[in-house]
Amino acid sequence: MGKERVAGDQYHHGNLHAALLDSALIVLTEKGVAGFSMRDAARRAGVSQSAPKHHFGDARGLLGALATRAYRQLCDRLESLDFAGLDARERVGCIAAEYVAFASENRAVFDLMWRMTQFDFTAPELAEQKHRALLILDRGLRGEGAAPASGTDPALLPSYAVWSLVHGYTTLALEGAIDSSNPDPLKGDLLPEMLALLDISGSPRRSTALED
Structure with missing residues (x-):
């Protein structure tokens, strides 16, 4: 060979x-x-x-493959978390902490993962890993016994909301836009305090926002 x-x-x-x-x-x-x-x-x-x-x-293909690998690594880390004996709020807190840790340890590729114009974000494997990340968060929020949800299921709205909060906080912290008094805001107490403001019970309110 x-x-x-x-x-x-x-x-x-x-x-x-x-x-x-x-x-x-x-x-x-x-x-x-x-x-x-x-x-x-x-x-x-x-x-x-x-x-x-x-x-x-081409470069888009190489960056797309790198982003796909990063999503897979993130998902593998999230799936390795031990939720035994934890309630919904504690499970979400564990996921949020691991998400922040991944971003802090892999800043360059974490930034790439959201640069959708730099690669084909509709590529099947990449799309699969992105959806996998959402489903991991959803299982953490609703529990392992929750019925699987598709991308248009209103039951996913709380998971999208939590992901938006965690990702938004992480991105702002990486850019130095929040908690300037803390030398490393990614390791501060703001995110847990923000999550504590959410009504995380594992039984989200019904919403019709994604329905026709």
Whole structure:
């Protein structure tokens, strides 16, 4: 089987995909979305400039694959949480804390995940992972026994509301827009206090906002 050289080591073609994602993450972390290029990712991986095109097509394809991997990693972390013995408010608090931790530890790729114009956000695998994140939050809010909900189910409205609050807080904190007295607002007490203001009971009020 042919091989391509990556950073001084020999990688089978089956490993080059992951190696290019790793190098792309380095470039993204150093230069941000605006400064990202496939050429830099290929150079970091130690392969020809054409190598990424065989796997991802173009920069949008590479960034989309990187965002998809990030969503999957986030979902894996959320699904690993232990909710045994916790009520709805405690479950949501655990999810929110893990969400904030992921964003804090992966700032560059977290920013990329929401740059919908930078990649095809309708790609099936990406859409699947995004919806998976919502369903994890919904299970945390309504409990494991709750009936599965589709994207247009009014029962998902409380989950969308909680996600909006948690994501909004996280984004504002990353941008330095809130809690300026705290050297690291992502580790402060504002988010738990904000969640405490919500009526989180696991039995959301019925709403017709998503119905015809």
